[in-house]
Amino acid sequence: MSENVVIVGGVAAGMSAASQAKRRKPSLNVIALEKTEFVSYGSCGLPYYIMDIIKKHTDLIAVTKEKFKTERNIDVQTRIEAVSIDPKEGKIHAIDHNEKKDVVFPYDYLAITTGASSIKPAIPGIEHPGIFLLRTLDDGIAVKGYIKSFPVKRTAIIGAGYIGMEMAEVFKGLGFEVVVIEKMPNILGTMDEEITSVVEKTLESNGVRILKSTEVKSFDRKDSGMIKIETSNGGFDVDMVMFGTGVKPNSMIAKAAGALTGAHDAILVNEKMETNIPHVYSAGDCATAKHIVLKKDLYIPMGTTANKQGRIAGANIAGGDETFKGVAGTAVVKVFDLEVARTGLTEKEARDYGFNVVSSVITSRTRAHYYPGSKPITIKVVIDKKKGKLMGAQMVGGEGVAKRIDIVVAGLYEGMTVGELSRLDLSYAPQFAPVWDPLLVAANDALKKV
């Protein structure tokens, strides 16, 4: 008899796990349960769907439910919400929102890939219409629908993280006024100030108002549909509010079934993506990931990690012996004309974790001095003071940032020193870099401090 594999959650990690398990061992009976209507969509594209540079929400879907069935022989069931796991019996209890009834799925192997939910702070009035989160495809559809039906002119974004930055560009692109309200003293809290100050200037020059160290106290909705925001820094009337205040892992049903959790209450997994419950795997935004610099299990939800972990979970469910090597904390975000990226540890993070580090910040250009279209690029390199081992890097510039940070990513995985970095035979042509690549300039500068 063929074994049952049940996947709970049908987005990045879940559908990667399902696909990999089925590909490796076609005899498996793979069922994926998804709470919403949609599976396998690119949630990172939601801001651009709202901006209308991606026209239809279906464009965000990589593989449809139907195609999973016909092309991969995976049974995807949508609007099925898993509510509890019975590890002893090997069963999942769920609610079928289509038929409005309870259902049970027996499993031999289970992958919990329930993802994460937006954090919705307990602010009075947060339930008013016109106040949105942006996490699921449903969220994106709701936001786009609101903008079409309501004469939006003024918007507020709560939280100056990645989503907040992207949405500032989106709302400006749609012609709205934008105020970004951030509780902390800095925007982009996962980056150091030398980088965020460059981003801040760009936001301002694009007409985005930024309020830092500002707490939202309450929302009120007037009869006109306008939302009044009270903050520690005064009040604002806007037509629409978008929250980008981070996410939390959907680990509740796993915990209830006895799964151990780690950082941020995410499901603790080992490098095979196993939880502590036999035959139960987890992956993606609901799970932890080992940080390769810190050698600690952290919670850093990312679409790329979800795909990688999901694939490994699927491979191991199918009898494989794959391991997840860990994350470097890499991220890149586009903010107007800037590309902003990080990997490893920021200086602040490194110091908070007790490392003895030094750093170097340089500003160079993205092309040869004589080649037109060159843009500034600022690079910060964080290194171990004693041996000069790379601990992390951050970059902000007009082009060539996303893949330039990846050179440092490779270095972090290999334990490269900044001296070794400074000697790399990096590619050069006048269109793509100065003859001394900005990263080499940064490395040479940092080298002086070891």
Place this chain on the structure above:
Amino acid sequence: MSENVVIVGGVAAGMSAASQAKRRKPSLNVIALEKTEFVSYGSCGLPYYIMDIIKKHTDLIAVTKEKFKTERNIDVQTRIEAVSIDPKEGKIHAIDHNEKKDVVFPYDYLAITTGASSIKPAIPGIEHPGIFLLRTLDDGIAVKGYIKSFPVKRTAIIGAGYIGMEMAEVFKGLGFEVVVIEKMPNILGTMDEEITSVVEKTLESNGVRILKSTEVKSFDRKDSGMIKIETSNGGFDVDMVMFGTGVKPNSMIAKAAGALTGAHDAILVNEKMETNIPHVYSAGDCATAKHIVLKKDLYIPMGTTANKQGRIAGANIAGGDETFKGVAGTAVVKVFDLEVARTGLTEKEARDYGFNVVSSVITSRTRAHYYPGSKPITIKVVIDKKKGKLMGAQMVGGEGVAKRIDIVVAGLYEGMTVGELSRLDLSYAPQFAPVWDPLLVAANDALKKV
């Protein structure tokens, strides 16, 4: 008394050596001799100077002769041609083309940074006006002057290497007809066929005619100024010919003084950039460079290497103890809308050197499937068959190639395996890559073959 440092050749390696020596040890008396009128120019920009997207030849100069004097206290003497070295006496004999007289420069330390010359094959008629090389700033000025004064319509490029490819784009951009004549059966001989076939299609779709396996027999110049080219594949009438048939090291005076040479007769240097003659260093396009994959001294002249080697020669002349770690054979070239890059060994090179390798070629996209403006990218990864160690990679695509190849560069220096490559936490946002970066797709595909 202060020591005399003489630098022979005032472009990339030479002026890097001069600057570094003086910076490290200001008491040194540093003199740089340059045969032509120009020092410290970016020869990689010459095609774009001809295309007129760089307006003045002086725009290509990074630091002028005068600035070297006033800002760095380096005595740059132009139109001084070194003709022989007397290592016993510690003297350089030279011709001063300004004063038309012989001159002698005593040295305590010498850096030979004489660069390379274009290879001008012994083809009958090659001396005719309208037939050009492209190596020095003088060459660039001559080509641009010819185009301004002569009604050029049809051009031929001999040699389909990097310069040939760039010049094809330049001449097309100027509205000329272009035929590229290549002796070998493939264009871009330093890349494998899976990559060059993509480039070839782009050349053709841009109206560039390509003749492979075609040898030039002779040139003849008609009274009209038109040049008749006879080839093994028929005759052509063109208005102008550009040679891009590679370079050879200017190692003659070093050899005459007893310097050992290596590959392609380039001056053999150790990792400190010392030649076998005491107190005589060499760097740049006239010298060898250790290949980090092959662990052999090769001749791979590149502007980036010249800068790095020059800096190390200068540092060591000033009493430092710096070493050059070697090159990876990295190169990138823009050809119309394509970026084409390589590092490490091609499959052909690896096999020629006797390695047991396998390779993988994949084609993916440069952005998320739903994000507009995505372009195809083809990646070839070459790995050691036994252990999966990275041996090299090549890429061709519409964007994001130059710095993506550098991820592999970092891996090559660290002895990374393709399995390790496949696990890197590379940056992702929909504008910059699909959620599985094309390089990870290539690595995962190659991994199956280990």
